Amino acid sequence: MDQWSAIQGNLLVNNVENEAVLEYSILGPTVTFSTPAVIAVTGGVVNAKLNGTQIHENQAIEVNSEDVLEIGPLTQGRYGYLAVSGGLQVDSILASKATSLRYGLGGFKGRALKRGIF
Structure with a gap:
């Protein structure tokens, strides 16, 4: 686990530092959002796309209902994190x-x- 990257993701989306994040190893998930949110992808370097458009790690990104986030395999690092505003329920x-x-x-x-x- 890369605790700093998890904290960084939470801070980018205005969560408390220790809010739950989705941690992945080697290959990231594909997520369809059901509500608008602010997200951040942190940790290892990945090829991440939102609705087919490349996005960058370590920044806050607004998503809408039905948006699809695809996080490909890590190209550098071992762990990656997806932080979502409001945390994971x-x-x-x-x-x-x-x-x-x-x-x-x-x-x-x-x-x-x-x-x-x-």
Whole structure:
């Protein structure tokens, strides 16, 4: 985990420093937004596109409902982060919003995120 990049993403979208972010390793997610938000992609270097248009890391970007963010594989670094204004709406377990797949705890019902889960 790259704690500084997670904090940086949260600060860019005006969240508190320790708000939950989506952490990915090697390959980033494709996300369709259901509501307007401000996002930031931080951490390793990636090829990220919003509605097919290249975006840059480490900056606040406004998204609208139905916008699609595609984060490709990391070209430098090991971890990347997606911060969303208002944070991720997941349960906190033992003062953490992390997910443990092994124990089925935290995050979104202790499960890996999958297409259509939200």
